[in-house]
Amino acid sequence: MSDSRIEGYARGLFEIARAEGTIDEVEDELFRFARSYESSDELRNALSDEQIPASKRQAIVEDLLGGKVTPTTTQLISMVVGSGRSRDLPAIVDKLVARASTAKNLEVAEVRTAVPLTPDQETRLAAALANATGKQVNLKVVVDPSVLGGLVATVGDTVIDGTVRTRIEQLKSRL
């Protein structure tokens, strides 16, 4: 899908969520779902399989998210899946998150961690990233066991990598 179309979807979803007054929750839920979609082959295959009718794919989304996220989030994802744009869901969500952050005058800070962060750690990390980048950040935490340990934070074009995986890769490279 072209960037303009992705941007169009992102703008549409953003406006719907803002109109609903749940932009913060929806944005966060969409972001988490997009990361889960990226990391799960099974989910990706199920939602992007053209052989499966759209209604069935939407039913999968509702079964998966129903009661766990806000209804707006479920409806927005269901809409994207029903329109056959499942493959572009992560890109659409990223645009939406960026747009929401811009609207709040924030910079998206994607943080990948091997284990979940406590709220206190998230708060301190957001403050530390703001201090390091000079920007207020919209922290998005992704639990990614592949980093093994530590954190990697991406703020705009800046990447701060403190993961065990990267250190092991560096050590392997030196070996």
Place this chain on the structure above:
Amino acid sequence: MNVAAFLATAAGGEHDITQTPSKFWPEGYELLFGIPASVLVFFLLWKFAGPAVKKGMAARTAKIQAELDAGEAARVDADAEAAQIRTAKGDIAGERARLLAEADTQAAAVLEDGRARLTQELAELDTRAAADIVAAAGRSGDELRAEIARLSSAAVDHVVTGSLDEATHQALIESFIAGVGASK
């Protein structure tokens, strides 16, 4: 004359006509007839047999001379042949010496050529061996390093993932937050 008659004569008895008066000369009449007869016989022999004998002797002389000449010719031939053989022998010796010298020269050239070729081949082999050794050492070193890296990587993965407990995770997170907060 028998012994008895001789003894009788010596004793001064009658001359025995059956006996000669001299131990060396015949009777006188025998000399009278005998000498001319002998002369005649010798003359006849000289007259009629002499030429034949002379001719025979001349023929024999000629034959002997021919044989001598033939012998001389044979000797000359033999000398000539000996000289030829000696010459040939000398030629053979010279040829042999020439061949030997030529063979020596060729052998020396072959030896020198072979030595030079062997030296060159040895140098090439030495160079190639040195290059092979360096390559093998490099290869072995690379393989060893790769193997060490592989084993080390596996060991690092195993050790690190095995040692990442909850406390370590929290320590890493806190360390990251502290490090990012301290940087600007």
